[in-house]
Amino acid sequence: MSLDTATVRRIASLARIKVSDDALDHWTQEMNSILGWIEQLQQVNTDGVEPMSSVANMTLRQREDAITDGGIQDKVLANAPDATAGFYTVPKVVE
Amino acid sequence: MSNLTDLTMADALHGLESGDFSAVDLTRAYIGKMEAHKSLNAYITETPELALQQAEASDTRRRKGEAGAMDGMPIAMKDLFCTEGVRTTAASHMLENFVPTYESTVSGKLKAAGAVMLGKANLDEFAMGGANSNSYFGQAANPWKAAGDTGVRVPGGSSGGSAAAVAAHMAIAATGTDTGGSIRQPASYCGIVGVKPTYGRCSRWGVVAFASSLDQPGPMARTVADAALMLNVMAGFDPKDSTSADMAVPDFSAVLTGDIRGLKVGIPREYREGVSPEILAVWQQGEEWLRAAGAEVVEVSLPNTRAALATYYIIAPAEASSNLARYDGVRYGLRVPGDGLAEMYENTRAAGFGNEVKRRILIGTYVLSAGYYDAYYLKAQKVRALVARDFAEAYKQVDVLLTPTAPTTAFVAGSQEDPVTMYLNDVFTVPASLAGIPGAAVPVGLAANGLPLGLQLLGRPFDEETLLRVAGVIEEAAGFTARPEGF
Amino acid sequence: MSTTYTIDGETGPWELVIGLEVHAQVISQSKLFSGASTTFGAEPNTQVSLVDAAMPGMLPVINKECVAQAVRTGFGLNSAINRRSVFDRKNYFYADLPQGYQISQFKQPVVGEGWVDIDLEGGEVKRVRVERLHLEQDAGKSLHDQSPTKTFVDLNRSGVALMEIVSFPDMRSPDEAGAYVRKLRTIVRYLGTCDGNMEEGSMRCDVNVSVRKAGAEYGTRCEIKNVNSVRNMMLAIEYEARRQIEILEEGGSITQETRLWDAGKGITRSMRNKEEAHDYRYFPDPDLLPLVLEESFIEGIKATLPELPDAKKARFMSEYGLGDYDANVLVAEQDRAAFYEQVAKGRDAKIAANWVIVELLGALNKAGKDLAESPVSADKLGGLLDLMADNTISGRIAKDVFAEMVESGKDAGTIVEEKGLRQVTDTGAIDTLIDQVMAEHADKVAEYRSGKDKLFGFFVGQAMKRSQGKANPAMLNDLLKKKLDA
Numbered sequence A: 001m002s003l004d005t006a007t008v009r010r011i012a013s014l015a016r017i018k019v020s021d022d023a024l025d026h027w028t029q030e031m032n033s034i035l036g037w038i039e040q041l042q043q044v045n046t047d048g049v050e051p052m053s054s055v056a057n058m059t060l061r062q063r064e065d066a067i068t069d070g071g072i073q074d075k076v077l078a079n080a081p082d083a084t085a086g087f088y089t090v091p092k093v094v095e
Numbered sequence B: 001m002s003n004l005t006d007l008t009m010a011d012a013l014h015g016l017e018s019g020d021f022s023a024v025d026l027t028r029a030y031i032g033k034m035e036a037h038k039s040l041n042a043y044i045t046e047t048p049e050l051a052l053q054q055a056e057a058s059d060t061r062r063r064k065g066e067a068g069a070m071d072g073m074p075i076a077m078k079d080l081f082c083t084e085g086v087r088t089t090a091a092s093h094m095l096e097n098f099v100p101t102y103e104s105t106v107s108g109k110l111k112a113a114g115a116v117m118l119g120k121a122n123l124d125e126f127a128m129g130g131a132n133s134n135s136y137f138g139q140a141a142n143p144w145k146a147a148g149d150t151g152v153r154v155p156g157g158s159s160g161g162s163a164a165a166v167a168a169h170m171a172i173a174a175t176g177t178d179t180g181g182s183i184r185q186p187a188s189y190c191g192i193v194g195v196k197p198t199y200g201r202c203s204r205w206g207v208v209a210f211a212s213s214l215d216q217p218g219p220m221a222r223t224v225a226d227a228a229l230m231l232n233v234m235a236g237f238d239p240k241d242s243t244s245a246d247m248a249v250p251d252f253s254a255v256l257t258g259d260i261r262g263l264k265v266g267i268p269r270e271y272r273e274g275v276s277p278e279i280l281a282v283w284q285q286g287e288e289w290l291r292a293a294g295a296e297v298v299e300v301s302l303p304n305t306r307a308a309l310a311t312y313y314i315i316a317p318a319e320a321s322s323n324l325a326r327y328d329g330v331r332y333g334l335r336v337p338g339d340g341l342a343e344m345y346e347n348t349r350a351a352g353f354g355n356e357v358k359r360r361i362l363i364g365t366y367v368l369s370a371g372y373y374d375a376y377y378l379k380a381q382k383v384r385a386l387v388a389r390d391f392a393e394a395y396k397q398v399d400v401l402l403t404p405t406a407p408t409t410a411f412v413a414g415s416q417e418d419p420v421t422m423y424l425n426d427v428f429t430v431p432a433s434l435a436g437i438p439g440a441a442v443p444v445g446l447a448a449n450g451l452p453l454g455l456q457l458l459g460r461p462f463d464e465e466t467l468l469r470v471a472g473v474i475e476e477a478a479g480f481t482a483r484p485e486g487f
Numbered sequence C: 001m002s003t004t005y006t007i008d009g010e011t012g013p014w015e016l017v018i019g020l021e022v023h024a025q026v027i028s029q030s031k032l033f034s035g036a037s038t039t040f041g042a043e044p045n046t047q048v049s050l051v052d053a054a055m056p057g058m059l060p061v062i063n064k065e066c067v068a069q070a071v072r073t074g075f076g077l078n079s080a081i082n083r084r085s086v087f088d089r090k091n092y093f094y095a096d097l098p099q100g101y102q103i104s105q106f107k108q109p110v111v112g113e114g115w116v117d118i119d120l121e122g123g124e125v126k127r128v129r130v131e132r133l134h135l136e137q138d139a140g141k142s143l144h145d146q147s148p149t150k151t152f153v154d155l156n157r158s159g160v161a162l163m164e165i166v167s168f169p170d171m172r173s174p175d176e177a178g179a180y181v182r183k184l185r186t187i188v189r190y191l192g193t194c195d196g197n198m199e200e201g202s203m204r205c206d207v208n209v210s211v212r213k214a215g216a217e218y219g220t221r222c223e224i225k226n227v228n229s230v231r232n233m234m235l236a237i238e239y240e241a242r243r244q245i246e247i248l249e250e251g252g253s254i255t256q257e258t259r260l261w262d263a264g265k266g267i268t269r270s271m272r273n274k275e276e277a278h279d280y281r282y283f284p285d286p287d288l289l290p291l292v293l294e295e296s297f298i299e300g301i302k303a304t305l306p307e308l309p310d311a312k313k314a315r316f317m318s319e320y321g322l323g324d325y326d327a328n329v330l331v332a333e334q335d336r337a338a339f340y341e342q343v344a345k346g347r348d349a350k351i352a353a354n355w356v357i358v359e360l361l362g363a364l365n366k367a368g369k370d371l372a373e374s375p376v377s378a379d380k381l382g383g384l385l386d387l388m389a390d391n392t393i394s395g396r397i398a399k400d401v402f403a404e405m406v407e408s409g410k411d412a413g414t415i416v417e418e419k420g421l422r423q424v425t426d427t428g429a430i431d432t433l434i435d436q437v438m439a440e441h442a443d444k445v446a447e448y449r450s451g452k453d454k455l456f457g458f459f460v461g462q463a464m465k466r467s468q469g470k471a472n473p474a475m476l477n478d479l480l481k482k483k484l485d486a
């Protein structure tokens, strides 16, 4: 599998990282080099192997339903680049 | 009192308890070291005033007989642990001005045990890297130099600032986090002890996430006993972390008996591949020390070792691509305006992340994307299962594994530009991360070039006791006392 | 079986194929993965934890009650409860999605396949299969009208638990889709797992619509979002089906896309500009572990389930002898069914049903009130029925008394006594009434006696009027007949 620049552009857009036209070739080349190296995995026989998502040999612990948090608007907004009237703000989104 | 910073944690605690010196004295001594060795760039943010306040409070507690397990111990905090009121950057431009309103569980435990925080240690951006060369705040340097070096050697990574600080006696110990070797490899490069506990042993709550299924905080110190003492404080169940193990924490300090008679030590044959004769020789030496102490050494096989590295470089970037999606310029961190929301995201993330972080986000996004998930991510999860199975099989035969920590000694900063070459440095540390098992790096000697060499011990899940006990035996036998010149 | 609903196009009738994804907000104190409150209407960003705001290093811990609610709902949908399920991350960027991903369930949902029986007109019942129910996080809220240049973001809703209930494409008309949503709402309300309020957004529907010629394969579907009432959903389905038919009949083809219902204009429109290439990159959330349900937990929930609407309806029909329509109306709401049962207890069940449905619900509807706000309690309504049953008042008077009860909240007996509405059953008194009427209308008596039978009603009316409606109608009839025919 070899990536072309259009795919890298699409991936960068999915990841919301601006990639300049100048840098696109470089990124494509680099990703191909890494993915080429990763390709070795295909040689490992994994027939019948269950995929492993976590090493923690446990199941999900569940908490009781109680209000134990919130009421910390100041903390929630403390680092916001542009908080206004208790809200976060972003450039206007047109729906 | 000129050599207060030479004391181990155990001795420093003894000295405080005996009244030989105060926590303020000790902290001042370390602050002096920090000032003297600023050029190492081991810290991103230094907090000397805070440290002195904490030291004073520590002295008060000790006078009242209320001292905690690490009371008055001046430590460096990897700048990946969120610290309330103290800037936490993850070595990223993205979080350059981020001041958490909360304290990570682990740093909170250390605080509660009386530890004094000297500052926030340098690291690779978002813990992605093996040389600390991916820090927005600049390369941290290894205090060690090889003969004839003109440039600096890397301290390893990602916990490079922590390792450098401890090796240069700019902190009595430090916190690290290990995702694919980020505690063990820098410990090895800097000639100190680093312990990656079993996944789930130390809480991840409040630690800036890199790869959630792999990240694990752990101690970095100058001796095994110090690391054990610090792990006692850091470890423990945390209901705020769903992957935290609800298990009792044994007293790790109590297990360093030196008695390993009858213990079975495995030597994984696959780890010999491509290893330099010098490292092979040290490894052999390690075997002999353990044999001499009454352990039985046997060869074992971990057949999927080679595949583990590529597996790691699928899983870690995949998780990272998702974990780092929250850095979007909306709620905290850098915001670079743009025409509309989408462009603001793209500008912010393009400016906020360095190249290695972008590289991994792009790889991670790709391996999870439609049409590639099965070939990459799912495949990697299956190989991960095989890697874990390899260890489980090995632990049916042996109690602990002995391996090199890294294929080389610390390299010259800037000498490894190619990402894949860089990734290969993790070959001995990554498999244990994938399997979630505990590991420790112990310094054992110097290479011909004068740089430290370390050996790695790997243990059964949640058997840090055996791991540390064997590490203590290696440490004792090696008698590693060398110091980087000028530190 | 009724005939299939179709829409006629130029080329003949078209059949509709409809599937629904319903997002139902779980009733719980705190959020799915954080301890912040779920109540609405608070100041912006005050019901937000550091987890909900996706601060660096924050981790999710699941709320047990949300899991229980999902399992409860699963039972209500006759579904398989999966002993093991997995939480995945659905990755996309949006201003009100702080983590950059939504924690949801993709490959292994907590609830598997099941079904819902929907009640159609004429007593017909249709089974709609449910594909799955999974738990996921709600997003925050974007406010676009607060500033000319900015969108404001409030995360109070961020992280509130939702159940996404996905049906198979089994519905064939707007009515069926409407009946399905109403039935789901009834079920979740019975179970107490969601308040079912579509207007307030605690139940939201995404509708998948396609059209086909009878017997043909499924056509390409479009997903319609933003329908906030059953009525709007039904209108949106019909509009969308007609739009698709028109395109197909002009030789075009349908593009699979997400469309927005514009209730003001009554149309659906493409969201393509916003949509772009979505690639959600689902993968298991590494911050969480597989959710494994203990048998005892599942059994515990099963043991405490309420009687569900279908079972209750069947019982009302067999136990009380009610017809399909009455039973449906009464079981549509749990409190209504309970109210009815209290009224019917020890009384004529059919009369009770009639009074609850026609009089009480009619009056409440007129007043715009809920049953919970009813001025007439079940016991009071029962008291009224008792007065009818023992002939204290007639049915006609009862309606007046009831109107007074609605007005004043007083009980029936008090009103009857206060207003002297007690029915006259004394034959002497009725005789007197009749005599007075006959004396007053001697001419009409003569006409009647000469064969104009129709006048009988006139005499009844006059006599009843004179009694102020209180004469026992049967006795009045009887005695009047005797006297006139004498």
Ligand SMILES: [Mg+2]
Pocket (backbone or CB within 6 Å): C021, C164
């Ligand atoms: Mg959906």
Ligand SMILES: [Zn+2]
Pocket (backbone or CB within 6 Å): C023, C136, C164
């Ligand atoms: Zn959904």
